[in-house]
Amino acid sequence: MTKTMMLQSRIEALLFVVGDDGLTIKQLALLLSEAEELVAQTMDSLRTAYDEDLTRGITIKEIAGVYQLTTKHELADTIQRLVENPTAQSLSQASLEVLAIVAYKQPITRVAVEDLRGVKCERPLQTLASRGLVKEVGRSEGTGRAILYGTTKEFLNYFGLNSIEEMPPLPEEEQGDTEQETDLFMTKFQETFSGAK
């Protein structure tokens, strides 16, 4: 029994016990009294071993910054048989739009979200807050000290992201040179008419 094998089994046991609370490399290193680097390496080899072994139904994933044992993606159908009529409690279109705006533009006030969508967003925000996906992260400076919203750790967990930086980049509209042209036009326009004051 090599030290690596020993370490792998200890990591596996710890991950099993903590379930979806998961553990970070740092926490594992402390618990195992080993160097973080070694723990990270061992974690990688353990994860690869799980993924490559097709006789195994579970694997390790890093979600919201912690390593946790999960079932394998391709076995979802098998698991869903446990439930007679599986219905995923997925978010509504409105909630998803609000959440996308909060995620990319946080910290952001409700009014700013509403301006962008052109619709009242009170209800979707409440839904999102009650599901722990967004939370109050502060108050804005101006009058009224409006609540600023941001995403939570549960948000990362819900979408299987490791950190907020892992969000897919915001789709960008390829804008031609219209803006530049407009600027040029305006400059010309001002030059031409400023004399006519």
Next chain:
Amino acid sequence: MSYEVKLEAFSGPLDLLLHLIHRLEIDIYDIPMAEITQQYIDHIHAMQVLELNEASEYLVMAATLLAIKSRMLLPIHEGELEDAELEVDGPDPREELVQRLIEYKKYKEAASNLQELESDRAQVFTRPPADLSGLASDEQMALFDLNVNIYDMLGAFQKLMRRKKLKKPLKTTVARQERSVRDQMRSVVHSLRATGGRASFFELFPYEDKPTLILTFLSLLELMKRQVVIVQQDGNFEELTVTLQKEEWDDDENNDATK
């Protein structure tokens, strides 16, 4: 029971506009205002949005479209450029609308990206953590976790309100005795000591008026927060038991015990 059938559920006026632009294959940078306004208005008629809140937002957009349309119909004579009545806030009255549409479209796409992540994540299952409370001492557990949550507490309080026949004072006294949560905390600790450091939740509530009940409840929550007492429940719907943990506690008002 009848239910309405909406043509299509849009998540707002901008969403509806994008849908029309897409359907009519219009260049977003060159929107034919007359056509889109007509289509838009027809659409909200057909949708019959009953909810006033929502309808109003669609109507505001309709008004905006009409305003842009009419501004585009106005001929701009060179001589009128200095006229303050005429807003020349850009070369094209449609500019602002186009910017809003483009901005909204970005986040609409981002939302559908999130939706993919969501369904992807739903394919993967995890377990809740194992219960390690058997390994820990009571005091350690109290630090980790209350074994009753606020809903248990509120439930107990509701039960209490039902159980205690509230004694209505026979005559109203004008000068009310104001007591603070801190005073009540002391008296709760005091009565716990009297019963050997343990009492059922209901025993701690003297047969009194509503304000006192609420005051006692708040003081109990505060004592739990400071871990002067722990509240336990042996099983669902069982009675809550309050146990005194510390003989001494910091009576300081600004004590933020984070430990």
